[in-house]
Amino acid sequence: MGKQDLPAEVSASAYNLPDALGHFGPYGGTFVAETLIAALDELRDTYDALKDDPAFRAEFEYELKHYVGRPSPIFHARRLSEHAGGAQIYLKREDLNHTGAHKINNVIGQAMVAKHMGKPRVIAETGAGQHGVATATIAARLGMDCVVYMGSEDVKRQAANVYRMKLLGATVVPVECGSRTLKDALNEAMRDWVTNVADTFYIIGTVAGPHPYPMMVRDFQSVIGEECKWQMPEMIDRQPDAVIACVGGGSNAMGIFYPYIPYPNVRLIGVEAAGRGLASGMHSASLCAGRPGVLHGNRTYLLQDENGQIIETHSVSAGLDYPGVGPEHAWLKDTGRAEYVAIDDEEALAAFHRLCRTEGIIPALESSHAIAYALKMAADMPKDAALLVNLSGRGDKDMHTVAEKSGIQF
């Protein structure tokens, strides 16, 4: 695959998290009711046995190559860089994956674990619908039953993705409780799992949830950063000065950050959704504006009120609209290894249009947050600096949202 030999001192890392109980410092863990513990133990033991199994690794790599289309290329966005007027911007093209986003990497891995465990039924939660579509896709590919939980508000906002999932043979269940969005879909999927645990595997879409999910999803997504580590030297003879990725739950960011953690000269920058501005309170920036708590099986930064109730989030991009964040990001923030910033709706939309017009690439609104921050940052850097942005998904799904914001109706 053109993989280069890496210097030994950066391959061997002192970073060895999570611990045996799934903790990243004070974050992560297994905060679930006793009824789920046995299922999580079974999953942890199975995954521990599979993750270094050569046959499992080989099958995973085969699927990524032949079904997803990996490795995804890195593209030097010259006209976009010229527009910013400083550092060179490189795009890791996860938008070119089958199903149009990075989500598929993780779903293939988990579906293979499910198959190994003999579970004929998979369930998933979805917000924008990307993870639901990826799960429905793999379920069709492997001949598994698939149920996707989706907040009823999101079902209305993402009608095209709901139809895609149905085309692929999945059952989409609208969730009517709580705020009727992603977090409630996750609650409902957990309830399904605890009820049907004998024949059901729960495919979580991000690096959150109880142990071992944050670790397992990170491992499957880290193919993104592993590729970048040999692709960047091929292009510029060195690693980038910074890696930039949007953060909702944080799976595309963890996937590209993780292999770079041992490289002290590579800045890691996560971009959260500032929605209508951090000051407005209408945002999804749990790391920038939240505080630690316990939700969905792990301890992490959360958007919550003074009584510890989880509050509703806002972002133009449904995929970033989540009140928590993966626990490993919480740890990377506290230790200072990664930096976290926020980009508001208007800035993300401007970056969306800019990339369309300068490079002929329509990015997902989620990824547009990362591009917006790269544009800001590049302007103050020399022309030989290099920024690597994870273009985590394509923007076809966002046509309606962007058209609406521009006052256009189909």
Added chain:
Amino acid sequence: MSRISPTLSALESEGRKALIPFITAGDPDLTDTVPLMHVLVEAGADIIELGVPFSDPMADGPTIQRASERALLKKVSLRQVIASVADFRKTNTTTPVVLMGYANPIEAMGVDAFVAAAAAAGVDGALVVDYPPEESVDFAKAVRAAGLDVIFLLAPTSTDHRIKAVGEIGSGYIYYVSLKGVTGAGNIDLPEVARRIPLIREAVGLPVGVGFGVRDGASARALAAVADAVVIGSRIIEEIENSGPDDMLARVKALLGGIRQAMDSAEVAA
């Protein structure tokens, strides 16, 4: 000091089983909570589990989720729930009260502040659904240092190793979840419950209460025959939902009174 162990010991010496109803504080309104607690006692409750509303009650079925949502519409907070217990204690100093809920409201208040306020108000124990033993060693220490009990869940899938872990840090009683799934669901596997409870009781050295799926006098009576206590939640909340402000207290009292009678008649028959 917690009233739970003396209460359960007294019942045991009388050859009676404990009845533990659950209601969500603030449902339908915070002003209803203390009158409902008194009515539960009048109908034969031995211990009250008082639910603390949470925005994301992952382990609860639709009935208790709705109760939580109704309470949160009125912004009921953990501090207010604790204040309700203090209010209840003005006229009832004997019936144990266990706060049942999720970790985040407690962490938002601060564990030490929570324990101090709960102890001062006359709370007897805490059951935090998403604090399994391995994540709650410090919490359990703090609660027990204040003389209160930490109640843990055990499930049909709990291994011997986990049962032992719960026995080491739990106190008061064990809440055995009698079926797979969420609160308020499905049918109870009675022979399985009957087989497991003596094993758990012996391993943990605490009385065992059974819940999740108790619907009526018959199911309560069947469980009372094998367990030390019977927990009933969703069915009471349905009664609250289906009644109006004028008949709510009477209907809840009639429902729980009927269950009490069914349980006690089983003991006579035995």
